[in-house]
Amino acid sequence: MTEDSSDPDITDSTTDVTEPAWPPPADPPPPPPPAPDPITWEPQTWYSITFACLTPGCSQQNIVKAAPMFYSNNGQLKFIRVVCAADGCCGKDCTILTAQKLDPQPIEE
Numbered sequence: 001m002t003e004d005s006s007d008p009d010i011t012d013s014t015t016d017v018t019e020p021a022w023p024p025p026a027d028p029p030p031p032p033p034p035a036p037d038p039i040t041w042e043p044q045t046w047y048s049i050t051f052a053c054l055t056p057g058c059s060q061q062n063i064v065k066a067a068p069m070f071y072s073n074n075g076q077l078k079f080i081r082v083v084c085a086a087d088g089c090c091g092k093d094c095t096i097l098t099a100q101k102l103d104p105q106p107i108e109e
């Protein structure tokens with residue numbers, strides 16, 4: 001119960017081909033999401049997370065996205081990263097806003 005996910009505009013927009021072939025004007029980024037609460041990561045654990053790129057000027061700036069399956073690796077923050085990797089994005093680390101431990105945990109091979 002952390003984020004209101006009723007916004008229909010979060011989905012990937014790259015499949016929209018109805019626009020004419022000119023670059024649309026850049027929309028200003030949405031307001032930044034609230035500062036995340038500290039997240040306690042357990043090692044070797046799957047989470048459902050939300051995250052956003054906060055890099056000024058990035059086309060994905062402040063756009064909150066969700067990842068339903070995110071692995072914590074060894075639980076150390078330097079290994080818990082989401083890279084901003086969509087087309088034309090900054091390629092820097094996104095900020096993880098929320099994380100909810102999956103219950104039950106997925107079975108691994």
Ligand SMILES: [Zn+2]
Nearest residue numbers: 053058084090
């Ligand atoms: Zn970015």
